[in-house]
Amino acid sequence: xxxxxxxxxxxxxxxxxxxxxxxxxxxxxxxxxxxxxxxxxxxxxxxxxxxxxxxxxxxxxxxxxxxxxxxxxxxxxxxxxxxxxxxxxxxxxxxxxxxxxxxxxxxxxxxxxxxxxxxxxxxxxxxxxxxxxxxxxxxxxxxxxxxxxxxxxxxxxxxxxxxxxxxxxxxxxxxxxxxxxxxxxxxxxxxxxxxxxxxxxxxxxxxxxxxxxxxxxxxxxxxxxxxxxxxxxxxxxxxxxxxxxxxxxxxxxxxxxxxxxxxxxxxxxxxxxxxxxxxxxxxxxxxxxxxxxxxxxxxxxxxxxxxxxxxxxxxxxxxxxxxxxxxxxxxxxxxxxxxxxxxxxxxxxxxxxxxxxx
Ligand SMILES: Cc1ncc(COP(=O)(O)O)c(C=O)c1O
Numbered sequence: 001x002x003x004x005x006x007x008x009x010x011x012x013x014x015x016x017x018x019x020x021x022x023x024x025x026x027x028x029x030x031x032x033x034x035x036x037x038x039x040x041x042x043x044x045x046x047x048x049x050x051x052x053x054x055x056x057x058x059x060x061x062x063x064x065x066x067x068x069x070x071x072x073x074x075x076x077x078x079x080x081x082x083x084x085x086x087x088x089x090x091x092x093x094x095x096x097x098x099x100x101x102x103x104x105x106x107x108x109x110x111x112x113x114x115x116x117x118x119x120x121x122x123x124x125x126x127x128x129x130x131x132x133x134x135x136x137x138x139x140x141x142x143x144x145x146x147x148x149x150x151x152x153x154x155x156x157x158x159x160x161x162x163x164x165x166x167x168x169x170x171x172x173x174x175x176x177x178x179x180x181x182x183x184x185x186x187x188x189x190x191x192x193x194x195x196x197x198x199x200x201x202x203x204x205x206x207x208x209x210x211x212x213x214x215x216x217x218x219x220x221x222x223x224x225x226x227x228x229x230x231x232x233x234x235x236x237x238x239x240x241x242x243x244x245x246x247x248x249x250x251x252x253x254x255x256x257x258x259x260x261x262x263x264x265x266x267x268x269x270x271x272x273x274x275x276x277x278x279x280x281x282x283x284x285x286x287x288x289x290x291x292x293x294x295x296x297x298x299x300x301x302x303x304x305x306x307x308x309x310x311x312x313x314x315x316x317x318x319x320x321x322x323x324x325x326x327x328x329x330x331x332x333x334x335x336x337x338x339x340x341x342x343x344x345x346x347x348x349x350x351x352x353x354x355x356x357x358x
Contacts, residue, residue, distance in 0.1 A: 007257050007258050010257035011257075014253070019247040019250050020234060020236060020247070022247075022249065022250055022253040023043070023044055023236065023247055023248075023249030023250060023253065024041070024234060025253060026191075026203070026249045026252050026253050026256065027041060027042055027043070027044075027203055027205060027249065028041075029256070029261075030166075030189055030203050030205060031205050033169040033170060034166075034169055034178070034181045034182060034184065034187055034205070035181070035182035036182060036184065036187065036205060036207060037207060039208070039209070040205050040206060040207055040208075040209070041205065041206065041209040041234070041239070042186075042203065042204040042205040042206050042209060042212065042239050042240075043204055043236035043237075043238075043239040043240055043245075044201060044202065044203055044204070044236070044245075044247075044248035044249040045202050045204055045240045045242060045245075045248070046200050046201075046202065046248070047163075047190060047192065047200070047201075047202045048084065048086060048161065048163030048164075048188055048190045048193075048202050049084075049086035049089065049090075050202060050240065050241070050242075051163070051188040051190075051202040051203075051204040051240070052084070052086050052087055052090050052130075052159070052161060052163075052188060053086070053089075053090045053093065053094070053241060054204055054212070054216065054239070054240035054241050054242075055159050055186035055188060055204060055206075056077065056087075056090050056091070056094060056096070056128065056130075056159060056186075057094055057215055057216070057241060058157075058186060058206065058211055058212045058215040058216065059077070059127060059128040059157035059159060059185070059186065060075060060094055060096060060127065060128075060215075061211075061214065061215035062157060062211045062214075062215065063075065063127035063128070063157065065214070067127070069127075073125065074097065074122075074125050075095075075096045075097070075125055075127055076096060076097045076098065076099045076122075076125050076126045076127070077091060077096050077097075077098060077099065077126065077127060077128045077129065077130060078098075078099040078100075078101050078113060078116065078117070078126055078128070078129040078130070078156070079098055079099070079100065079101065079108075079129070079130040080100070080101050080102075080103045080107075080108040080132070080142070081100060081103065082103060082106060082107075082108070082132060082135045082137070082138075082140065083130050083132060083135075083161065084132070084135075084136050084161060084163065087130050087161065096127075099116065099120065099126050101113050101116045101129075102116070106135075106138065106140050106292075107140050107141075107142055107143060108131060108132070108142040108143065108147060109142070109143040109146050109147070110143050110145070110146020110147045110148075110149050110150045111143075111146060113129060113146075113147055113150045113151075114150045114153070117150070117154055123154070126154070126156065127156060127157060128151075128156050128157035128158070128159055128185075129147060129150075129151050129156045129157070129158055129159070130159045130160075130161060131143075131144055131147045131148075131158065131159070131160050131161070131184075132160075132161050132162075132165070133160050133161065133162035133165045133166050133168075133178060133181060134162060134163075134164045134165010134166065134168060134295075134296050135164075135165075135298075136163075136164055136298075137298065137300075137329055137330075137331065137338070138291075138292060138294075138295075138298050138300055138331070139164070139165060139275075139294060139295050139296030139297060139298035140295055141165060141168075141177045141178065141295055141296070143180075144160065144178060144179060144180030144181050144183075145179045145180030145183075146180070147180065148180040148183035148184075149180075151183070152183070157185045157186070158183055158184050158185050158186075159184065159185065159186045159187075159188075160181055160184040160186070160187045160188070161188050162181070162187060162188060162189045163188050163189065163190040163193060163202065164190065164193050164194060164296075165194070165296050166187070166188070166189030166190075166194075167189060167191075167193070167194035167195045167264075167268055168194070168268060168272070168296050169181070169189075170261075170264055170265050170268050171265065171268045171269050171272055172265075172269075173269060173272055174272060174295070174296065177295065184205075184207065185206065185207045185208070185211075186204070186205065186206050186207070186212075187204075187205045188202060188203070188204055188205075189202070189203045189205075190202045190203070191203060191249075191252045193342065194268065194271070194297075194342050195252065195264065196255065196264075196267065196342075196344075197251055197252040197255065198251050200248055201248045201249065201251065201252060202248075203249070204239065204240060206239065209239060212238070212239045212240075213238045213239060216238055216239055216240055216241060217235075217237075217238040218237070218238075218243055266344070267344035270344045271297045271341040271342055271343070271344065271346070272296065272297060274297070274341050274346060274347075274348060274351070275294040275296065275297040275298070275299050275339070275341050276294065277348050277351075278294075278299050278339055278341070278348070278351050279293060279294050279299055281348070281351060281352065281355060282299070282301045282355070285355055285358075287303060287304050287305075287358060288301050288302065288303055288304070288355070288358060289301060289302040289303075289304060291331060291336060297339075297340060297341040297342065298338060298339070298340050298341075299338065299339040299340075299341070300329070300331055300336050300337070300338050301336060301337050301338075301339075302334070302336050302337070303337065303358050307335075308328070308335035311328035311335050311336070311337055312328055312335075314337075314357065314358065315327055315328055315337075317357070318354065318357060323353055323354060323357065324350065324353070324354045326338065326339060326354060337358075339351070
């Protein structure tokens with residue numbers, strides 16, 4: 001594939017094949033990382049929020065067709081309280097209610113999902129489940145395999161939000177934590193997060209792109225006339241809630257062609273190693289307390305004796321002094337500190353400098 005060939009070969013291929021082919025090549029690369037089927041496909045959108053919206057619109061429309069559900073029938077989607085805020089926003093926009101599934105150790109599991117569905121007398125109106133491959137706050141990967149099994153059992157659409165954590169699929173040290181991701185009906189990974197692409201780049205993939213096309217393709221006399229000569233051409237506008245779009249996947253294609261995929265693997269493993277080393281450093285620092293072992297690259301910690309105000313003052317002081325930016329976050333009702341490592345040039349010495357200020 002061109003993304004692993006020399007840059008000169010890649011550019012000639014790009015000139016001959018065009019930017020949509022290049023975007024599709026990157027989407028295929030991501031689909032392969034997730035072990036999605038050969039005919040999986042999708043498009044790039046502006047961000048994880050837009051991708052979650054388009055994916056769940058597809059889930060809702062598919063359920064309407066497959067289950068013969070009317071537009072005004074109550075419809076619900078299962079999720080945990082760890083889902084990103086864009087999921088709640090999406091449900092509000094598309095008129096779908098949440099079915100909140102309690103987590104186990106802050107993780108959504110197949111067991112908890114099954115128990116919630118079984119106990120719910122109206123579970124017939126649940127059409128999909130959202131699993132997270134790397135929660136925003138703590139980098140927790142849901143029990144994807146278990147959830148996939150229950151989704152199949154109850155006929156639910158499985159949406160996997162890997163906007164932040166999906167890039168970890170590249171890293172051999174954590175790849176097995178994603179087992180089950182290959183069953184996703186839709187998958188989101190944001191290259192503008194942990195795949196180092198410029199902002200405005202989210203990859204949205206569907207197991208069966210025809211379902212997304214049925215939900216999203218726009219038809220009008222002034223559009224359909226353009227399709228007549230190229231009925232079989234792949235039009236990325238058909239797979240999300242957009243029409244005009246720029247080729248958001250192209251910067252990533254270029255970067256992959258220039259740097260090669262190994263550079264990405266190395267950069268991702270670097271951040272994972274740094275998160276583990278940081279956890280160890282926190283454990284050895286008497287005034288600090290590690291909140292949970294990092295699964296990916298988010299590291300939550302507590303400074304003993306600090307109030308919420310102390311965390312905010314410290315964070316602002318760190319930023320003003322240009323040592324680093326470590327924003328506080330909330331964890332189970334408490335304000336705590338959170339490292340979120342992505343940049344491959346962040347070092348353990350940088351972390352030591354920050355910890356020395358606590
Ligand atoms: C898991 C998850 N989903 C969705 C989003 C939203 O992504 P975006 O800001 O690109 O819309 C984020 C952002 O942090 C995220 O972490």
